[in-house]
Structures are given as C-alpha cells and as structure tokens.
Amino acid sequence: MDTGLPVINVSAFATGAAPGPERDEVAALLDSTCRETGFFLIDGHGVDPATRAAMFEAMRAFFAMPLADKEAIAIGKSPCHRGYVGIATEILDDKDTLAGDLKETLDTGGEHGPDHPEVVAGVPLFGPNQFPDLPGFREAWEDYRAQVIEAAGRVQRAMARALSLPDDFLLDLPGGETMYHLRLIHYPAQRTFTPVEGQLGCGVHTDYGTVTLLADDGNGGLQVMRRDGAWIDVRIPDGLLVVNLGDLMAIWTNDRWVSNPHRVINPPDTDRYSMPLFVTPPYHAEIACLESCLAPGQQPAYGPQFAGEYLMSRLDATHSYRNPLLAELNG
Numbered sequence: 001m002d003t004g005l006p007v008i009n010v011s012a013f014a015t016g017a018a019p020g021p022e023r024d025e026v027a028a029l030l031d032s033t034c035r036e037t038g039f040f041l042i043d044g045h046g047v048d049p050a051t052r053a054a055m056f057e058a059m060r061a062f063f064a065m066p067l068a069d070k071e072a073i074a075i076g077k078s079p080c081h082r083g084y085v086g087i088a089t090e091i092l093d094d095k096d097t098l099a100g101d102l103k104e105t106l107d108t109g110g111e112h113g114p115d116h117p118e119v120v121a122g123v124p125l126f127g128p129n130q131f132p133d134l135p136g137f138r139e140a141w142e143d144y145r146a147q148v149i150e151a152a153g154r155v156q157r158a159m160a161r162a163l164s165l166p167d168d169f170l171l172d173l174p175g176g177e178t179m180y181h182l183r184l185i186h187y188p189a190q191r192t193f194t195p196v197e198g199q200l201g202c203g204v205h206t207d208y209g210t211v212t213l214l215a216d217d218g219n220g221g222l223q224v225m226r227r228d229g230a231w232i233d234v235r236i237p238d239g240l241l242v243v244n245l246g247d248l249m250a251i252w253t254n255d256r257w258v259s260n261p262h263r264v265i266n267p268p269d270t271d272r273y274s275m276p277l278f279v280t281p282p283y284h285a286e287i288a289c290l291e292s293c294l295a296p297g298q299q300p301a302y303g304p305q306f307a308g309e310y311l312m313s314r315l316d317a318t319h320s321y322r323n324p325l326l327a328e329l330n331g
C-alpha cells in the first residue's frame with residue numbers, strides 16, 4: 001500500500017542491542033526523512049500486536065461507558081493533567097473555528113506516587129493517573145505503555161545519531177525524567193453529529209515536544225501537511241506506528257527538522273480510535289540549539305526554552321478546563 005510516507009525500521013536501536021553498522025544507515029534515512037517530511041512510519045519498534053490489540057479493546061470499553069462514569073475521572077479533577085477530556089472541550093486550532101474538537105480522550109502520563117521528588121516539589125504534570133473502573137484496563141495500559149516507550153527509545157536513539165550525538169543523548173538529558181504522555185482518543189463517526197463550520201476531529205496543530213508515536217485502528221482520518229503545503233491522508237499499515245516531530249526539534253536543530261501541521265477528519269461512517277504517545281524532554285531540561293546543527297558563524301534562530309514550561313503553555317492555550325476564556329466559549 002502506498003501510504004505516502006517512508007517506512008524506517010528502528011530495530012537496530014533496541015535497548016541492549018549491540019551497535020552495528022546498520023545504525024548509521026538508519027540514522028541517515030531518518031535525517032533525510034526529517035528534513036524533507038517530518039512524518040514517517042516505523043517497523044521493528046518492538047510493540048507486540050497482542051499488547052496493542054488489548055489496549056485498543058480496553059479503550060473501546062472505556063469510551064463505551066456512560067458519560068457519568070467517564071466524567072467521574074474528568075481531567076479537571078486532576079492536579080497533573082490526567083483524565084477524561086469530553087467532546088468539544090479541547091480546541092487545537094483557534095484560528096479556523098472556536099468550536100471544540102470532535103473527539104473524547106483519556107490523557108495519561110507517568111504514574112507518580114506522593115513520594116516522587118517532583119510531586120513533593122509540586123512540579124506540574126507529575127502525579128497519579130485517573131484510571132477507569134474497568135477490569136483489565138490498567139494492565140492493558142501498563143503493558144502497552146512500557147512497550148511503546150521502548151519503541152520511543154529506539155526512535156530517540158536513531159534521532160540522536162542522525163544529529164551526530166551519542167545514541168542515548170535524548171534519553172539521558174539532564175533536568176529529570178523524559179515525560180511520556182499516552183493519550184487514548186475516540187473520534188465519533190461524522191454521521192452521528194452535525195459539525196459547525198470548520199469543526200474537525202482534531203484541529204490543525206503541531207505536536208509540542210520531541211516526537212510522537214501513534215497507533216490507530218486502520219479507519220483513517222489523520223492528514224498531514226507536507227512541506228509543500230499539500231495535505232495527504234496518512235494510512236498506517238497494520239502493525240506499524242506513525243512518527244512525527246514535535247516543536248522543540250526546531251529549536252534543537254535550528255530548523256533542520258521542524259514539526260508538521262496535522263489534523264483529523266472524523267471518518268464518515270465509522271468511529272476512529274487512536275493512541276499517540278507524546279515524548280517531551282525532562283520538565284527542567286533547557287532546549288537550546290545543538291552545536292552539531294550550527295554551521296560556523298551561524299546564529300541560533302531561537303532562544304533556549306525549558307521543556308516543561310513550553311508544554312504547559314501549549315496545554316493552557318488549548319484545554320478549556322485550564323483556560324477561563326475557552327471555558328466560557330464552551331458554555
């Protein structure tokens with residue numbers, strides 16, 4: 001199937017694998033792909049098909065619960081941005097429409113207990129998840145999360161090598177632990193609602209951090225803008241993951257790699273389920289232009305930015321529970 005996107009096999013970067021010459025080939029392909037497209041598919045990611053299927057089944061069961069049960073774990077009840085986000089309460093694109101996105105989500109992150117140092121210090125985005133009261137849900141989530149984080153490690157090693165850095169550069173950044181936010185998303189079929197003009201499943205946006213790894217149910221709907229401005233449909237072949245760059249890469253790489261705008265159109269007759277894993281550098285990591293991305297005499301295009309502060313600013317701008325102006329619009 002022509003998906004329009006290149007496929008990169010990242011198995012050479014598995015945790016514990018001995019570095020071999022194929023790592024340079026993979027890194028070179030990743031670099032040219034990130035310069036030209038910013039979106040690609042991966043195989044050799046290590047996520048077991050049964051684990052992935054179990055996570056999709058658990059999320060379907062969650063979104064099929066009565067609204068009151070889902071709202072029992074609403075994100076507004078969480079001090080650390082974990083929980084249920086209802087239909088039309090997030091606005092990813094406030095330029096084309098102020099109607100919220102036609103999707104509902106369950107936002108999850110690392111599971112941090114009260115003794116975790118960042119929780120003790122009151123750092124935003126650290127704390128416990130809110131899980132639904134569904135048998136098997138938490139196990140499915142734990143298994144999938146662990147495997148997709150391994151996949152993200154493979155991608156981050158390949159990215160580091162492509163930027164002439166040590167393979168573990170992105171995994172060993174100072175400033176705390178890499179943040180991994182797994183989001184479960186349900187887009188209802190178009191025939192089940194009447195959208196207002198310009199209202200999409202997911203408005204046009206770029207992702208915020210380092211990189212995103214996404215699995216979907218094969219029903220389509222994700223579209224990505226190429227560098228030439230054309231929108232293309234992203235079809236994710238069975239078992240592969242789609243990967244896209246986040247905004248912080250432009251700061252690090254001085255615009256050698258930039259994040260792509262993308263959006264989701266709800267499928268006409270079927271629901272869509274997807275699950276992105278958002279990878280963000282440690283909360284206290286300062287992101288600044290890499291020397292390997294600066295030609296002699298060239299100046300960085302952007303000033304340094306703290307990863308956690310940047311992520312918070314983007315969440316504040318898009319989530320109505322965090323933003324009084326958006327909350328008013330949502331009634």
Ligand SMILES: O=C(O)CCC(=O)C(=O)O
Pocket residue numbers: 183185202207214216221222262263264274275276
């Ligand atoms: O559901 C999708 O395919 C895309 C979701 C997305 O882009 C996001 O949540 O940032």
Ligand SMILES: [Fe+2]
Pocket residue numbers: 205206207262
């Ligand atoms: Fe996205």
